[in-house]
Amino acid sequence: xxxxxxxxxxxxxxxxxxxxxxxxxxxxxxxxxxxxxxxxxxxxxxxxxxxxxxxxxxxxxxxxxxxxxxxxxxxxxxxxxxxxxxxxxxxxxxxxxxxxxxxxxxxxxxxxxxxxxxxxxxxxxxxxxxxxxxxxxxxxxxxxxxxxxxxxxxxxxxxxxxx
Amino acid sequence: xxxxxxxxxxxxxxxxxxxxxxxxxxxxxxxxxxxxxxxxxxxxxxxxxxxxxxxxxxxxxxxxxxxxxxxxxxxxxxxxxxxxxxxxxxxxxxxxxxxxxxxxxxxxxxxxxxxxxxxxxxxxxxxxxxxxxxxxxxxxxxxxxxxxxxxxxxxxxxxxxxxxxxxxxxxxxxxxxxxxxxxxxxxxxxxxxxxxxxxxxxxxxxxxxxxxxxxxxxxxxxxxxxxxxxxxxxxxxxxxxxxxxxxxxxxxxxxxxxxxxxxxxxxxxxxxxxxxxxxxxxxxxxxxxxxxxxxxxxxxxxxxxxxxxxxxxxxxxxxxxxxxxxxxxxxxxxxxxxxxxxxxxxxxxxxxxxxxxxxxxxxxxxxxxxxxxxxxxxxxxxxxxxxxxxxxxxxxxxxxxxxxxxxxxxxxxxxxxxxxxxxxxxxxxxxxxxxxxxxxxxxxxxxxxxxxxxxxxxxxxxxxxxxxxxxxxxxxxxxxxxxxxxxxxxxxxxxxxxxxxxxxxxxxxxxxxxxxxxxxxxxxxxxxxxxxxxxxxxxxxxxxxxxxxxxxxxxxxxxxxxxxxxxxxxxxxxxxxxxxxxxxxxxxxxxxxxxxxxxxxxxxxxxxxxxxxxxxxxxxxxxxxxxxxxxxxxxxxxxxxxxxxxxxxxxxxxxxxxxxxxxxxxxxxxxxxxxxxxxxxxxxxxxxxxxxxxxxxxxxxxxxxxxxxxxxxxxxxxxxxxxxxxxxxxxxxxxxxxxxxxxxxxxxxxxxxxxx
Numbered sequence: 014x015x016x017x018x019x020x021x022x023x024x025x026x027x028x029x030x031x032x033x034x035x036x037x038x039x040x041x042x043x044x045x046x047x048x049x050x051x052x053x054x055x056x057x058x059x060x061x062x063x064x065x066x067x068x069x070x071x072x073x074x075x076x077x078x079x080x081x082x083x084x085x086x087x088x089x090x091x092x093x094x095x096x097x098x099x100x101x102x103x104x105x106x107x108x109x110x111x112x113x114x115x116x117x118x119x120x121x122x123x124x125x126x127x128x129x130x131x132x133x134x135x136x137x138x139x140x141x142x143x144x145x146x147x148x149x150x151x152x153x154x155x156x157x158x159x160x161x162x163x164x165x166x167x168x169x170x171x172x173x174x175x176x
Numbered sequence: 177x178x179x180x181x182x183x184x185x186x187x188x189x190x191x192x193x194x195x196x197x198x199x200x201x202x203x204x205x206x207x208x209x210x211x212x213x214x215x216x217x218x219x220x221x222x223x224x225x226x227x228x229x230x231x232x233x234x235x236x237x238x239x240x241x242x243x244x245x246x247x248x249x250x251x252x253x254x255x256x257x258x259x260x261x262x263x264x265x266x267x268x269x270x271x272x273x274x275x276x277x278x279x280x281x282x283x284x285x286x287x288x289x290x291x292x293x294x295x296x297x298x299x300x301x302x303x304x305x306x307x308x309x310x311x312x313x314x315x316x317x318x319x320x321x322x323x324x325x326x327x328x329x330x331x332x333x334x335x336x337x338x339x340x341x342x343x344x345x346x347x348x349x350x351x352x353x354x355x356x357x358x359x360x361x362x363x364x365x366x367x368x369x370x371x372x373x374x375x376x377x378x379x380x381x382x383x384x385x386x387x388x389x390x391x392x393x394x395x396x397x398x399x400x401x402x403x404x405x406x407x408x409x410x411x412x413x414x415x416x417x418x419x420x421x422x423x424x425x426x427x428x429x430x431x432x433x434x435x436x437x438x439x440x441x442x443x444x445x446x447x448x449x450x451x452x453x454x455x456x457x458x459x460x461x462x463x464x465x466x467x468x469x470x471x472x473x474x475x476x477x478x479x480x481x482x483x484x485x486x487x488x489x490x491x492x493x494x495x496x497x498x499x500x501x502x503x504x505x506x507x508x509x510x511x512x513x514x515x516x517x518x519x520x521x522x523x524x525x526x527x528x529x530x531x532x533x534x535x536x537x538x539x540x541x542x543x544x545x546x547x548x549x550x551x552x553x554x555x556x557x558x559x560x561x562x563x564x565x566x567x568x569x570x571x572x573x574x575x576x577x578x579x580x581x582x583x584x585x586x587x588x589x590x591x592x593x594x595x596x597x598x599x600x601x602x603x604x605x606x607x608x609x610x611x612x613x614x615x616x617x618x619x620x621x622x623x624x625x626x627x628x629x630x631x632x633x634x635x636x637x638x639x640x641x642x643x644x645x646x647x648x649x650x651x652x653x654x655x656x657x658x659x660x661x662x663x664x665x666x667x668x669x670x671x672x673x674x675x676x677x678x679x680x681x682x683x684x685x686x687x688x689x690x691x692x693x694x695x696x697x698x699x700x701x702x703x704x705x706x707x708x709x710x711x712x713x714x715x716x717x718x719x720x721x722x723x724x725x726x727x728x729x730x731x732x733x734x735x736x737x738x739x740x741x742x743x744x745x746x747x748x749x750x751x752x753x754x755x756x757x758x759x760x761x762x763x764x765x766x767x768x769x770x771x772x773x774x775x776x777x778x779x780x781x782x783x784x785x786x787x788x789x790x791x792x793x794x795x796x797x798x799x800x801x802x803x804x805x806x807x808x809x810x811x812x813x814x815x816x817x818x819x820x821x822x823x824x825x826x827x828x829x830x831x832x833x834x835x836x837x838x839x840x841x842x843x844x845x846x847x848x849x850x851x852x853x854x855x856x857x858x859x860x861x862x863x864x865x866x867x868x869x870x871x872x873x874x875x876x877x878x879x880x881x882x883x884x885x886x887x888x889x890x891x892x893x894x895x896x897x898x899x900x901x902x903x904x905x906x907x908x909x910x911x912x913x914x915x916x917x918x919x920x921x922x923x924x925x926x927x928x929x930x931x932x
Contacts, residue, residue, distance in 0.1 A: 028492075029459070036492035040434075045426035046419020048614075049491075050565055051647045055872040058565060086419030098417045105409055105838050108846055109249025110416030111565040111614030117417060136881045143872060145565050145615050146249045147849025149883040151842075 017078045019044070020088025030076035035059045037075045038085055046086035046114045050143070057142030060115035061085050067122035067138075086114035092163055093124040100159040108146035116142050120156050129160045211313075211333040212340060213389055214279040218242070225385040227344050229281050230337035231260055232274075233381035237365055239266040243273045244282035244330070246321040246586050247412065248616035249846075250901040251839035254411045255327060256334055258836060262403040263338030263396055266377065267365030273411065275610055276319075278588055283318040285309045286329035317589025317603070322621055322724070324802035324899025327835055331897050335395055343390035348383040349375050398833070398894055407838040412612060422612040424582040425569045425644060432571070433462060435632050435643040436494035439483035439653050442507040442865035444719055450484045455500040460493030461486060464501055465635050470598060470627035480594070480627030481653055487635060491644055510719040510865035515559060515659065518718045518862070522556070522661040522682040531680040531712030535700035538708030543676035547667030550676075551747045553740055555664070556926040557732045559860040560657035560725055561867075561875055566614020567650045570629035573640035578605040579633065580640075584613040586620035594623040598630040617850065618724040622655050651875055652867040655723025656860055658684040662699075662736040672748040674759065677706040679736065682714040684722045698733030698906065703763035703800055704741075704756075720862060726850055727902040730801040734906030735855075735913070735927060738797035742914040743923060752796055752914065753779055760798075769807045769828050769891060770798050776889055777809035777826040786813040786823055795914025797907040803898025804831035808848065808907040810884070812915040818931040820856060822884040822912055830891035831898045840900050841888045847904020848886060853878040855909035857928050 015026045019042060028037045033052075038044045038061070047070060050058030054069040061070045062084040097120055100106075107113050116139065123130055123138035130138070135156050144152070211229075218226040223235040232240040241260050247253040253273055261271050276282050289308045312318055342362050349367040350357040352375070360369050368374045398405065415422050440446060452464030464486050471479035484503050488494035544550065571582040572595065579599055585591040588608050596603040613620060629643040645653070660683035667676035685695040700711040725731060745755035753774045760767045773796065774780070783792040790813040798807040811824040827844050834840055857876055861868045869875035909927055917923050922931055 028490075032492050036490060040490040040492065043428060044419075045421040045428070048565075049425070049567065049644070051872050053647075053871055053873070056565070089419075101417045102409065102413050105413065105842060107249075107410065107413055107416040108251070108842060109565065109613060109615040110412065111423065113416050114419040139880045141879075143565070143877050143879060145563060145617070145850065145853075145877055147846035147878075147883075148842075149849065149878075149880040150845055150886050153880065153883075 015075060017075065017083060018080070019083045020085060026075065028075060031074050034061065034070040034073045034075045034078060034083070038070065044085050044087050048111055048114060050112070055143070056112070057115040057119060058112050060118040060142065062118060062122060065122060065125055067119045086117060089117065089121060093121045093159070096159040096162040097121055097124065097155070099162060100155040104151045104155040104158060106148050106151040106155050108148055112142060112144045116144065116152055120152070120159070123156070124160060124163065128163055130156065210391070211281045212337060212391065214281050225381045227341040227381065227385060228337050228389050229279070230334060231264065231341045233341075233377050235378045235381070237267070237270050237376050237378035238272055239264065239270050239365070239377065240272045240274050242276045244276045244319055245326045246610050246613055246616070246620070248321065248586065248613045248620065250843055251410055251836065252321070252326045254408060255836045255839055256330055257411065258403040258408055259330065259334040260338035262401055263335045264342045265362035265364065265402070266338070268403060270365055278317050278319060278592060280313060280316055283312055283315070284320045284325055284329050285312050287320050287323045287325035288312045288318055290323055290325060317592065319589055320587045320621070321616070322586055322618065323728070324901045324903060327897045328803055328899055336393065339393040339395050340390050343393045344384040344387055345377055345380045347387050347390065348380040351383070351387070404835055405833065405837070408836050409838065415612070423566055423614050424571060424584050424611045425566060425642070427571050427582045427611065427642070429571070429573070429640045431639040433487055433489065433636055433639050433641050434491040434494045435485045435487045435629070435641055436491065436498045437467065437483050437485040437628060437643060437645060437649065438498055438501060438503060439481045439649060440505045440507065441652065442505065443510045443513070443721060443862070443867070445505045445507045445510070445865070446482055447484055448504040448506045450501060450503040452484070452486075452501050455486055455497040458493070458497045458500065460489040461497045462489070463487040463635055465632070467628050467631045470594065470631070480624035483628070485628070485632055485643065487632060487641060495646060507865060513719050513862055513865045515720070515860070515862040518659055518720065519556060519661065521718065522659065522716050525682040525714045525716040526661060526663050526680060529714045531682070531714040533710055533712045534696050535711040536709070537706070540676050540678050540708045540710040543708040544665070544667045544678070547675055548670040549668045549747065550665060551743055552663065552665045553743055553925060554661065555736045555739060556661045557659060557735060558858070558927060559659045559720060559862070560854055560858050561651050561654045561860050561869065562617045562619035562725060563651060563872070563875060563877065564615035564617060564619055567647055568619070568625040568645040569643060570626045571640055571642040572629040572633035573638070574599055574630070574633035575638040577601060578607070579630070580607045580609065581626065581630070582609045582611060583626050584616070584620050585610050585626065586616050587623070590621070590623050591626045594627045595630040598627055599634065617726040618728070619654065622723060624653070647872070648870045651870055655721045657725035657731060658686060658722040660732040664736065664740045666740065666744045666747070668748055672750070674744055674748065675707045677704070677709045679740070680712040680714065681733070681736065682716045683732070684717045685713065685715045686722055686724065695729050696733070697728065698730040698799065698801060699737055701800065702737055703766040703805070704759040705762045706759065719865070726847065727801065727905040730799065730902070730906040731851070731854070734797065734799040734801070735909045738799060738907065738910035739913050739925065742795070742910070742917065751780070756798060765830055766798060766800065766805050769805045769830050772889060772891065773798070773807035773809050773826055773828040776828065776887065779809065783811050786821065788815070790815065791919065792823060793915050793919035795911045795916070795918055797910035797914060799906045801906055802900070802903055804829055804900060804903045806903050806907050808911040810908065810911040810915045812912055812919060814920065814931065820912065820916055820929055820931065821882070822852060825884050825886045825908065825911070826889070827886065827904065828889045828891065829900070829903060830893055831900050831903065832893050832895040833897050834890045834893070835897055837890055840890060843900045844888045844904040845886045847902060848908045849878055849883060851905035851908035852884075852912070855912050855927055855929055856882070859928055
């Protein structure tokens with residue numbers, strides 16, 4: 014029987030070892046914020062963190078998680094997460110919202126590594142996350158805004174939708 | 177093919193032309209028009225009262241607004257709540273939303289009347305629409321979210337409901353305080369009197385409900401609006417940034433089992449026989465069953481494809497076991513079909529037929545005989561998939577002769593009817609829950625997955641079953657945006673003035689007879705004052721199931737019209753903006769949008785080079801749709817291996833009164849990016865009856881790296897609002913194509929755009 018650590022808690026799993034992490038999270042652990050979108054690591058809707066790194070959970074067998082700590086959107090906390098959620102709200106990023114868990118997981122992993130990312134950094138980190146509603150310009154603006162909030166934590170920065 | 181031709185709205189609405197006619201004769205005997213009160217009272221929780229059919233007030237001052245429309249991402253829940261809360265003077269932070277049941281007052285009159293097959297042009301259309309609205313309001317189950325119609329339909333009813341609730345609460349307070357109602361006012365969830373007395377809505381609601389529903393209430397003057405017209409944040413932000421389980425795929429129920437399904441890879445094919453034993457033996461598997469096609473299999477608003485499903489303990493067990501199911505398919509008549517054949521058939525239809533004329537003004541033939549110059553061109557667009565991020569899914573529990581359904585549904589009436597028919601129960605035994613929806617774009621109007629889940633619910637002994645399609649099934653079993661082709665001709669006099677405009681299109685009319693505007697919207701009603709114009713359509717169906725796709729016929733007609741308009745401008749040797757402006761002289765709304773877009777984009781000035789220094793150029797397109805007018809200017813460059821890159825888009829819209837500028841801008845950006853995916857990359861092809869694109873690698877939507885900067889501008893207006901959910905989509909393809917021509921001299925006449 015496998016044990017993995019999810020959002021700070023160790024859990025013993027009933028799922029078979031070849032079950033993709035996505036389905037362990039959704040079906041066994043009832044953490045439905047992580048989404049199925051393509052099953053082939055093409056769209057990023059299933060993005061979670063393994064030790065802070067953004068990974069696609071739809072193609073990752075749960076047996077490959079090992080001792081690395083899994084963080085899902087439900088357990089996403091800390092300064093980056095807070096500033097990103099504030100910026101997401103300020104900029105009104107979401108539309109249908111289905112891809113947004115994955116977008117926020119990718120964005121928070123980026124900000125951990127690069128607290129003040131350039132447009133190129135953002136495009137690099139976010140290019141694997143598809144949004145059919147077309148929230149990209151607002152995501153770009155919100156990540157810049159979150160970076161500003163993070164470094165200053167003073168009032169909202171200017172919203173800019175320009176590239 | 178006869179069924180394809182007949183399947184348009186009248187049939188799938190649950191009635192037939194005959195019953196509709198019967199209602200038409202009898203309508204004067206029916207109750208007078210009102211959309212304030214349902215036939216039976218709204219269900220209320222303890223401590224809650226309904227003030228009319230749209231709003232309930234609780235003792236704790238919560239104001240619950242009834243939501244008739246599906247939230248697919250377009251922000252409609254926020255916008256509709258604003259309408260009611262503003263007129264009611266409710267406290268915005270006490271507003272909650274609740275899904276409505278199916279009641280006639282919630283029927284979407286605007287969507288249905290606008291979508292019905294009426295002849296285009298002439299006075300008959302307006303009369304027919306007026307009559308249709310009278311009929312529509314009497315047919316149960318005609319609710320729906322589509323055609324960018326929600327605000328158009330509910331702008332008045334939801335404001336009236338809010339104002340009526342406000343008047344009732346004021347009447348209650350006035351009675352209590354023994355003062356004239358005229359001395360009372362309301363603000364932020366309280367009724368106030370000049371003496372300083374005040375009471376909360378929650379305190380007054382019970383008494384207000386007993387006084388009855390005030391009907392002839394005065395609506396606010398726009399200057400008094402507190403929410404309407406103000407940029408307002410979405411009510412669903414917090415849920416969506418915390419990963420809350422808000423979609424139908426997230427529903428968690430005791431005893432829930434999961435299903436995965438395989439459909440024939442050939443469009444319209446059926447199961448001959450299947451072998452499920454190997455799958456059945458796998459752990460977690462409960463059952464392997466065949467699902468019969470519903471309502472005829474191939475495309476229609478009320479049908480579903482058959483297949484083989486595995487029911488298991490988890491979605492992964494179901495998907496995994498499905499791989500072990502072997503199916504012998506009856507591939508059916510589409511087994512030799514290819515999309516190249518469909519395109520050839522469209523060209524052949526245009527070779528052989530003049531098409532049915534659905535709009536004509538002036539004498540095109542004699543105008544063309546006397547012109548100094550003509551130009552002709554042929555344009556085409558491919559099939560497209562919707563590819564919503566939330567794949568098709570539905571959960572059904574059938575127990576004790578009643579069903580509960582959780583579905584991402586845009587047309588609740590169709591969904592309920594399908595479930596009732598499949599389970600052999602009455603529609604009033606079906607409870608439909610519509611959670612928030614992970615994208616729609618027209619796909620969720622169809623009930624195929626709902627019909628399949630209902631069939632599976634008969635197999636689970638009362639346990640709820642959730643059917644989820646894999647992305648591959650989703651992409652290969654869509655109701656595709658039809659492939660279309662257009663041939664156009666324009667004539668100019670010796671002075672270079674455009675005197676004749678002719679366009680004939682071929683493609684599936686999506687079930688509508690060819691004389692109607694379902695496939696013609698956006699090619700005759702352009703606002704251009706052509707001295708002579710003739711628009712014809714040759715209905716050409718294929719075996720590819722087709723449906724409505726964000727912006728419906730505007731998605732192809734704007735590309736045809738606005739690209740050819742650009743060709744006309746060049747043929748006349750004029751600037752594309754100036755040329756359009758001259759033709760729009762009698763369409764002031766269009767003209768203002770055009771001029772504003774030109775101004776904001778610095779039209780006529782050189783455009784800045786791309787970040788890598790490449791030369792850029794601009795293209796423009798303008799298009800009226802869904803009661804709004806939009807113009808877009810795109811700045812493009814060409815990158816490595818001829819890749820078309822869009823750097824900046826300026827977009828101006830007149831959508832009437834801008835109810836929530838925040839949502840309008842979101843929708844314009846989103847609509848445009850959706851259209852840009854199609855313009856640059858979108859193409860569904862068919863070989864041997866099978867769709868060749870199966871996932872986001874072979875049908876790749878635009879990603880962030882290729883997304884331009886988008887600037888939006890709204891024209892101030894106090895007119896009745898137009899639609900906005902689809903309005904951003906049509907102009908982007910022609911604006912980009914026209915920019916590519918300006919930059920390279922190449923006129924690209926088919927989508928997706930590819931340089932030679």
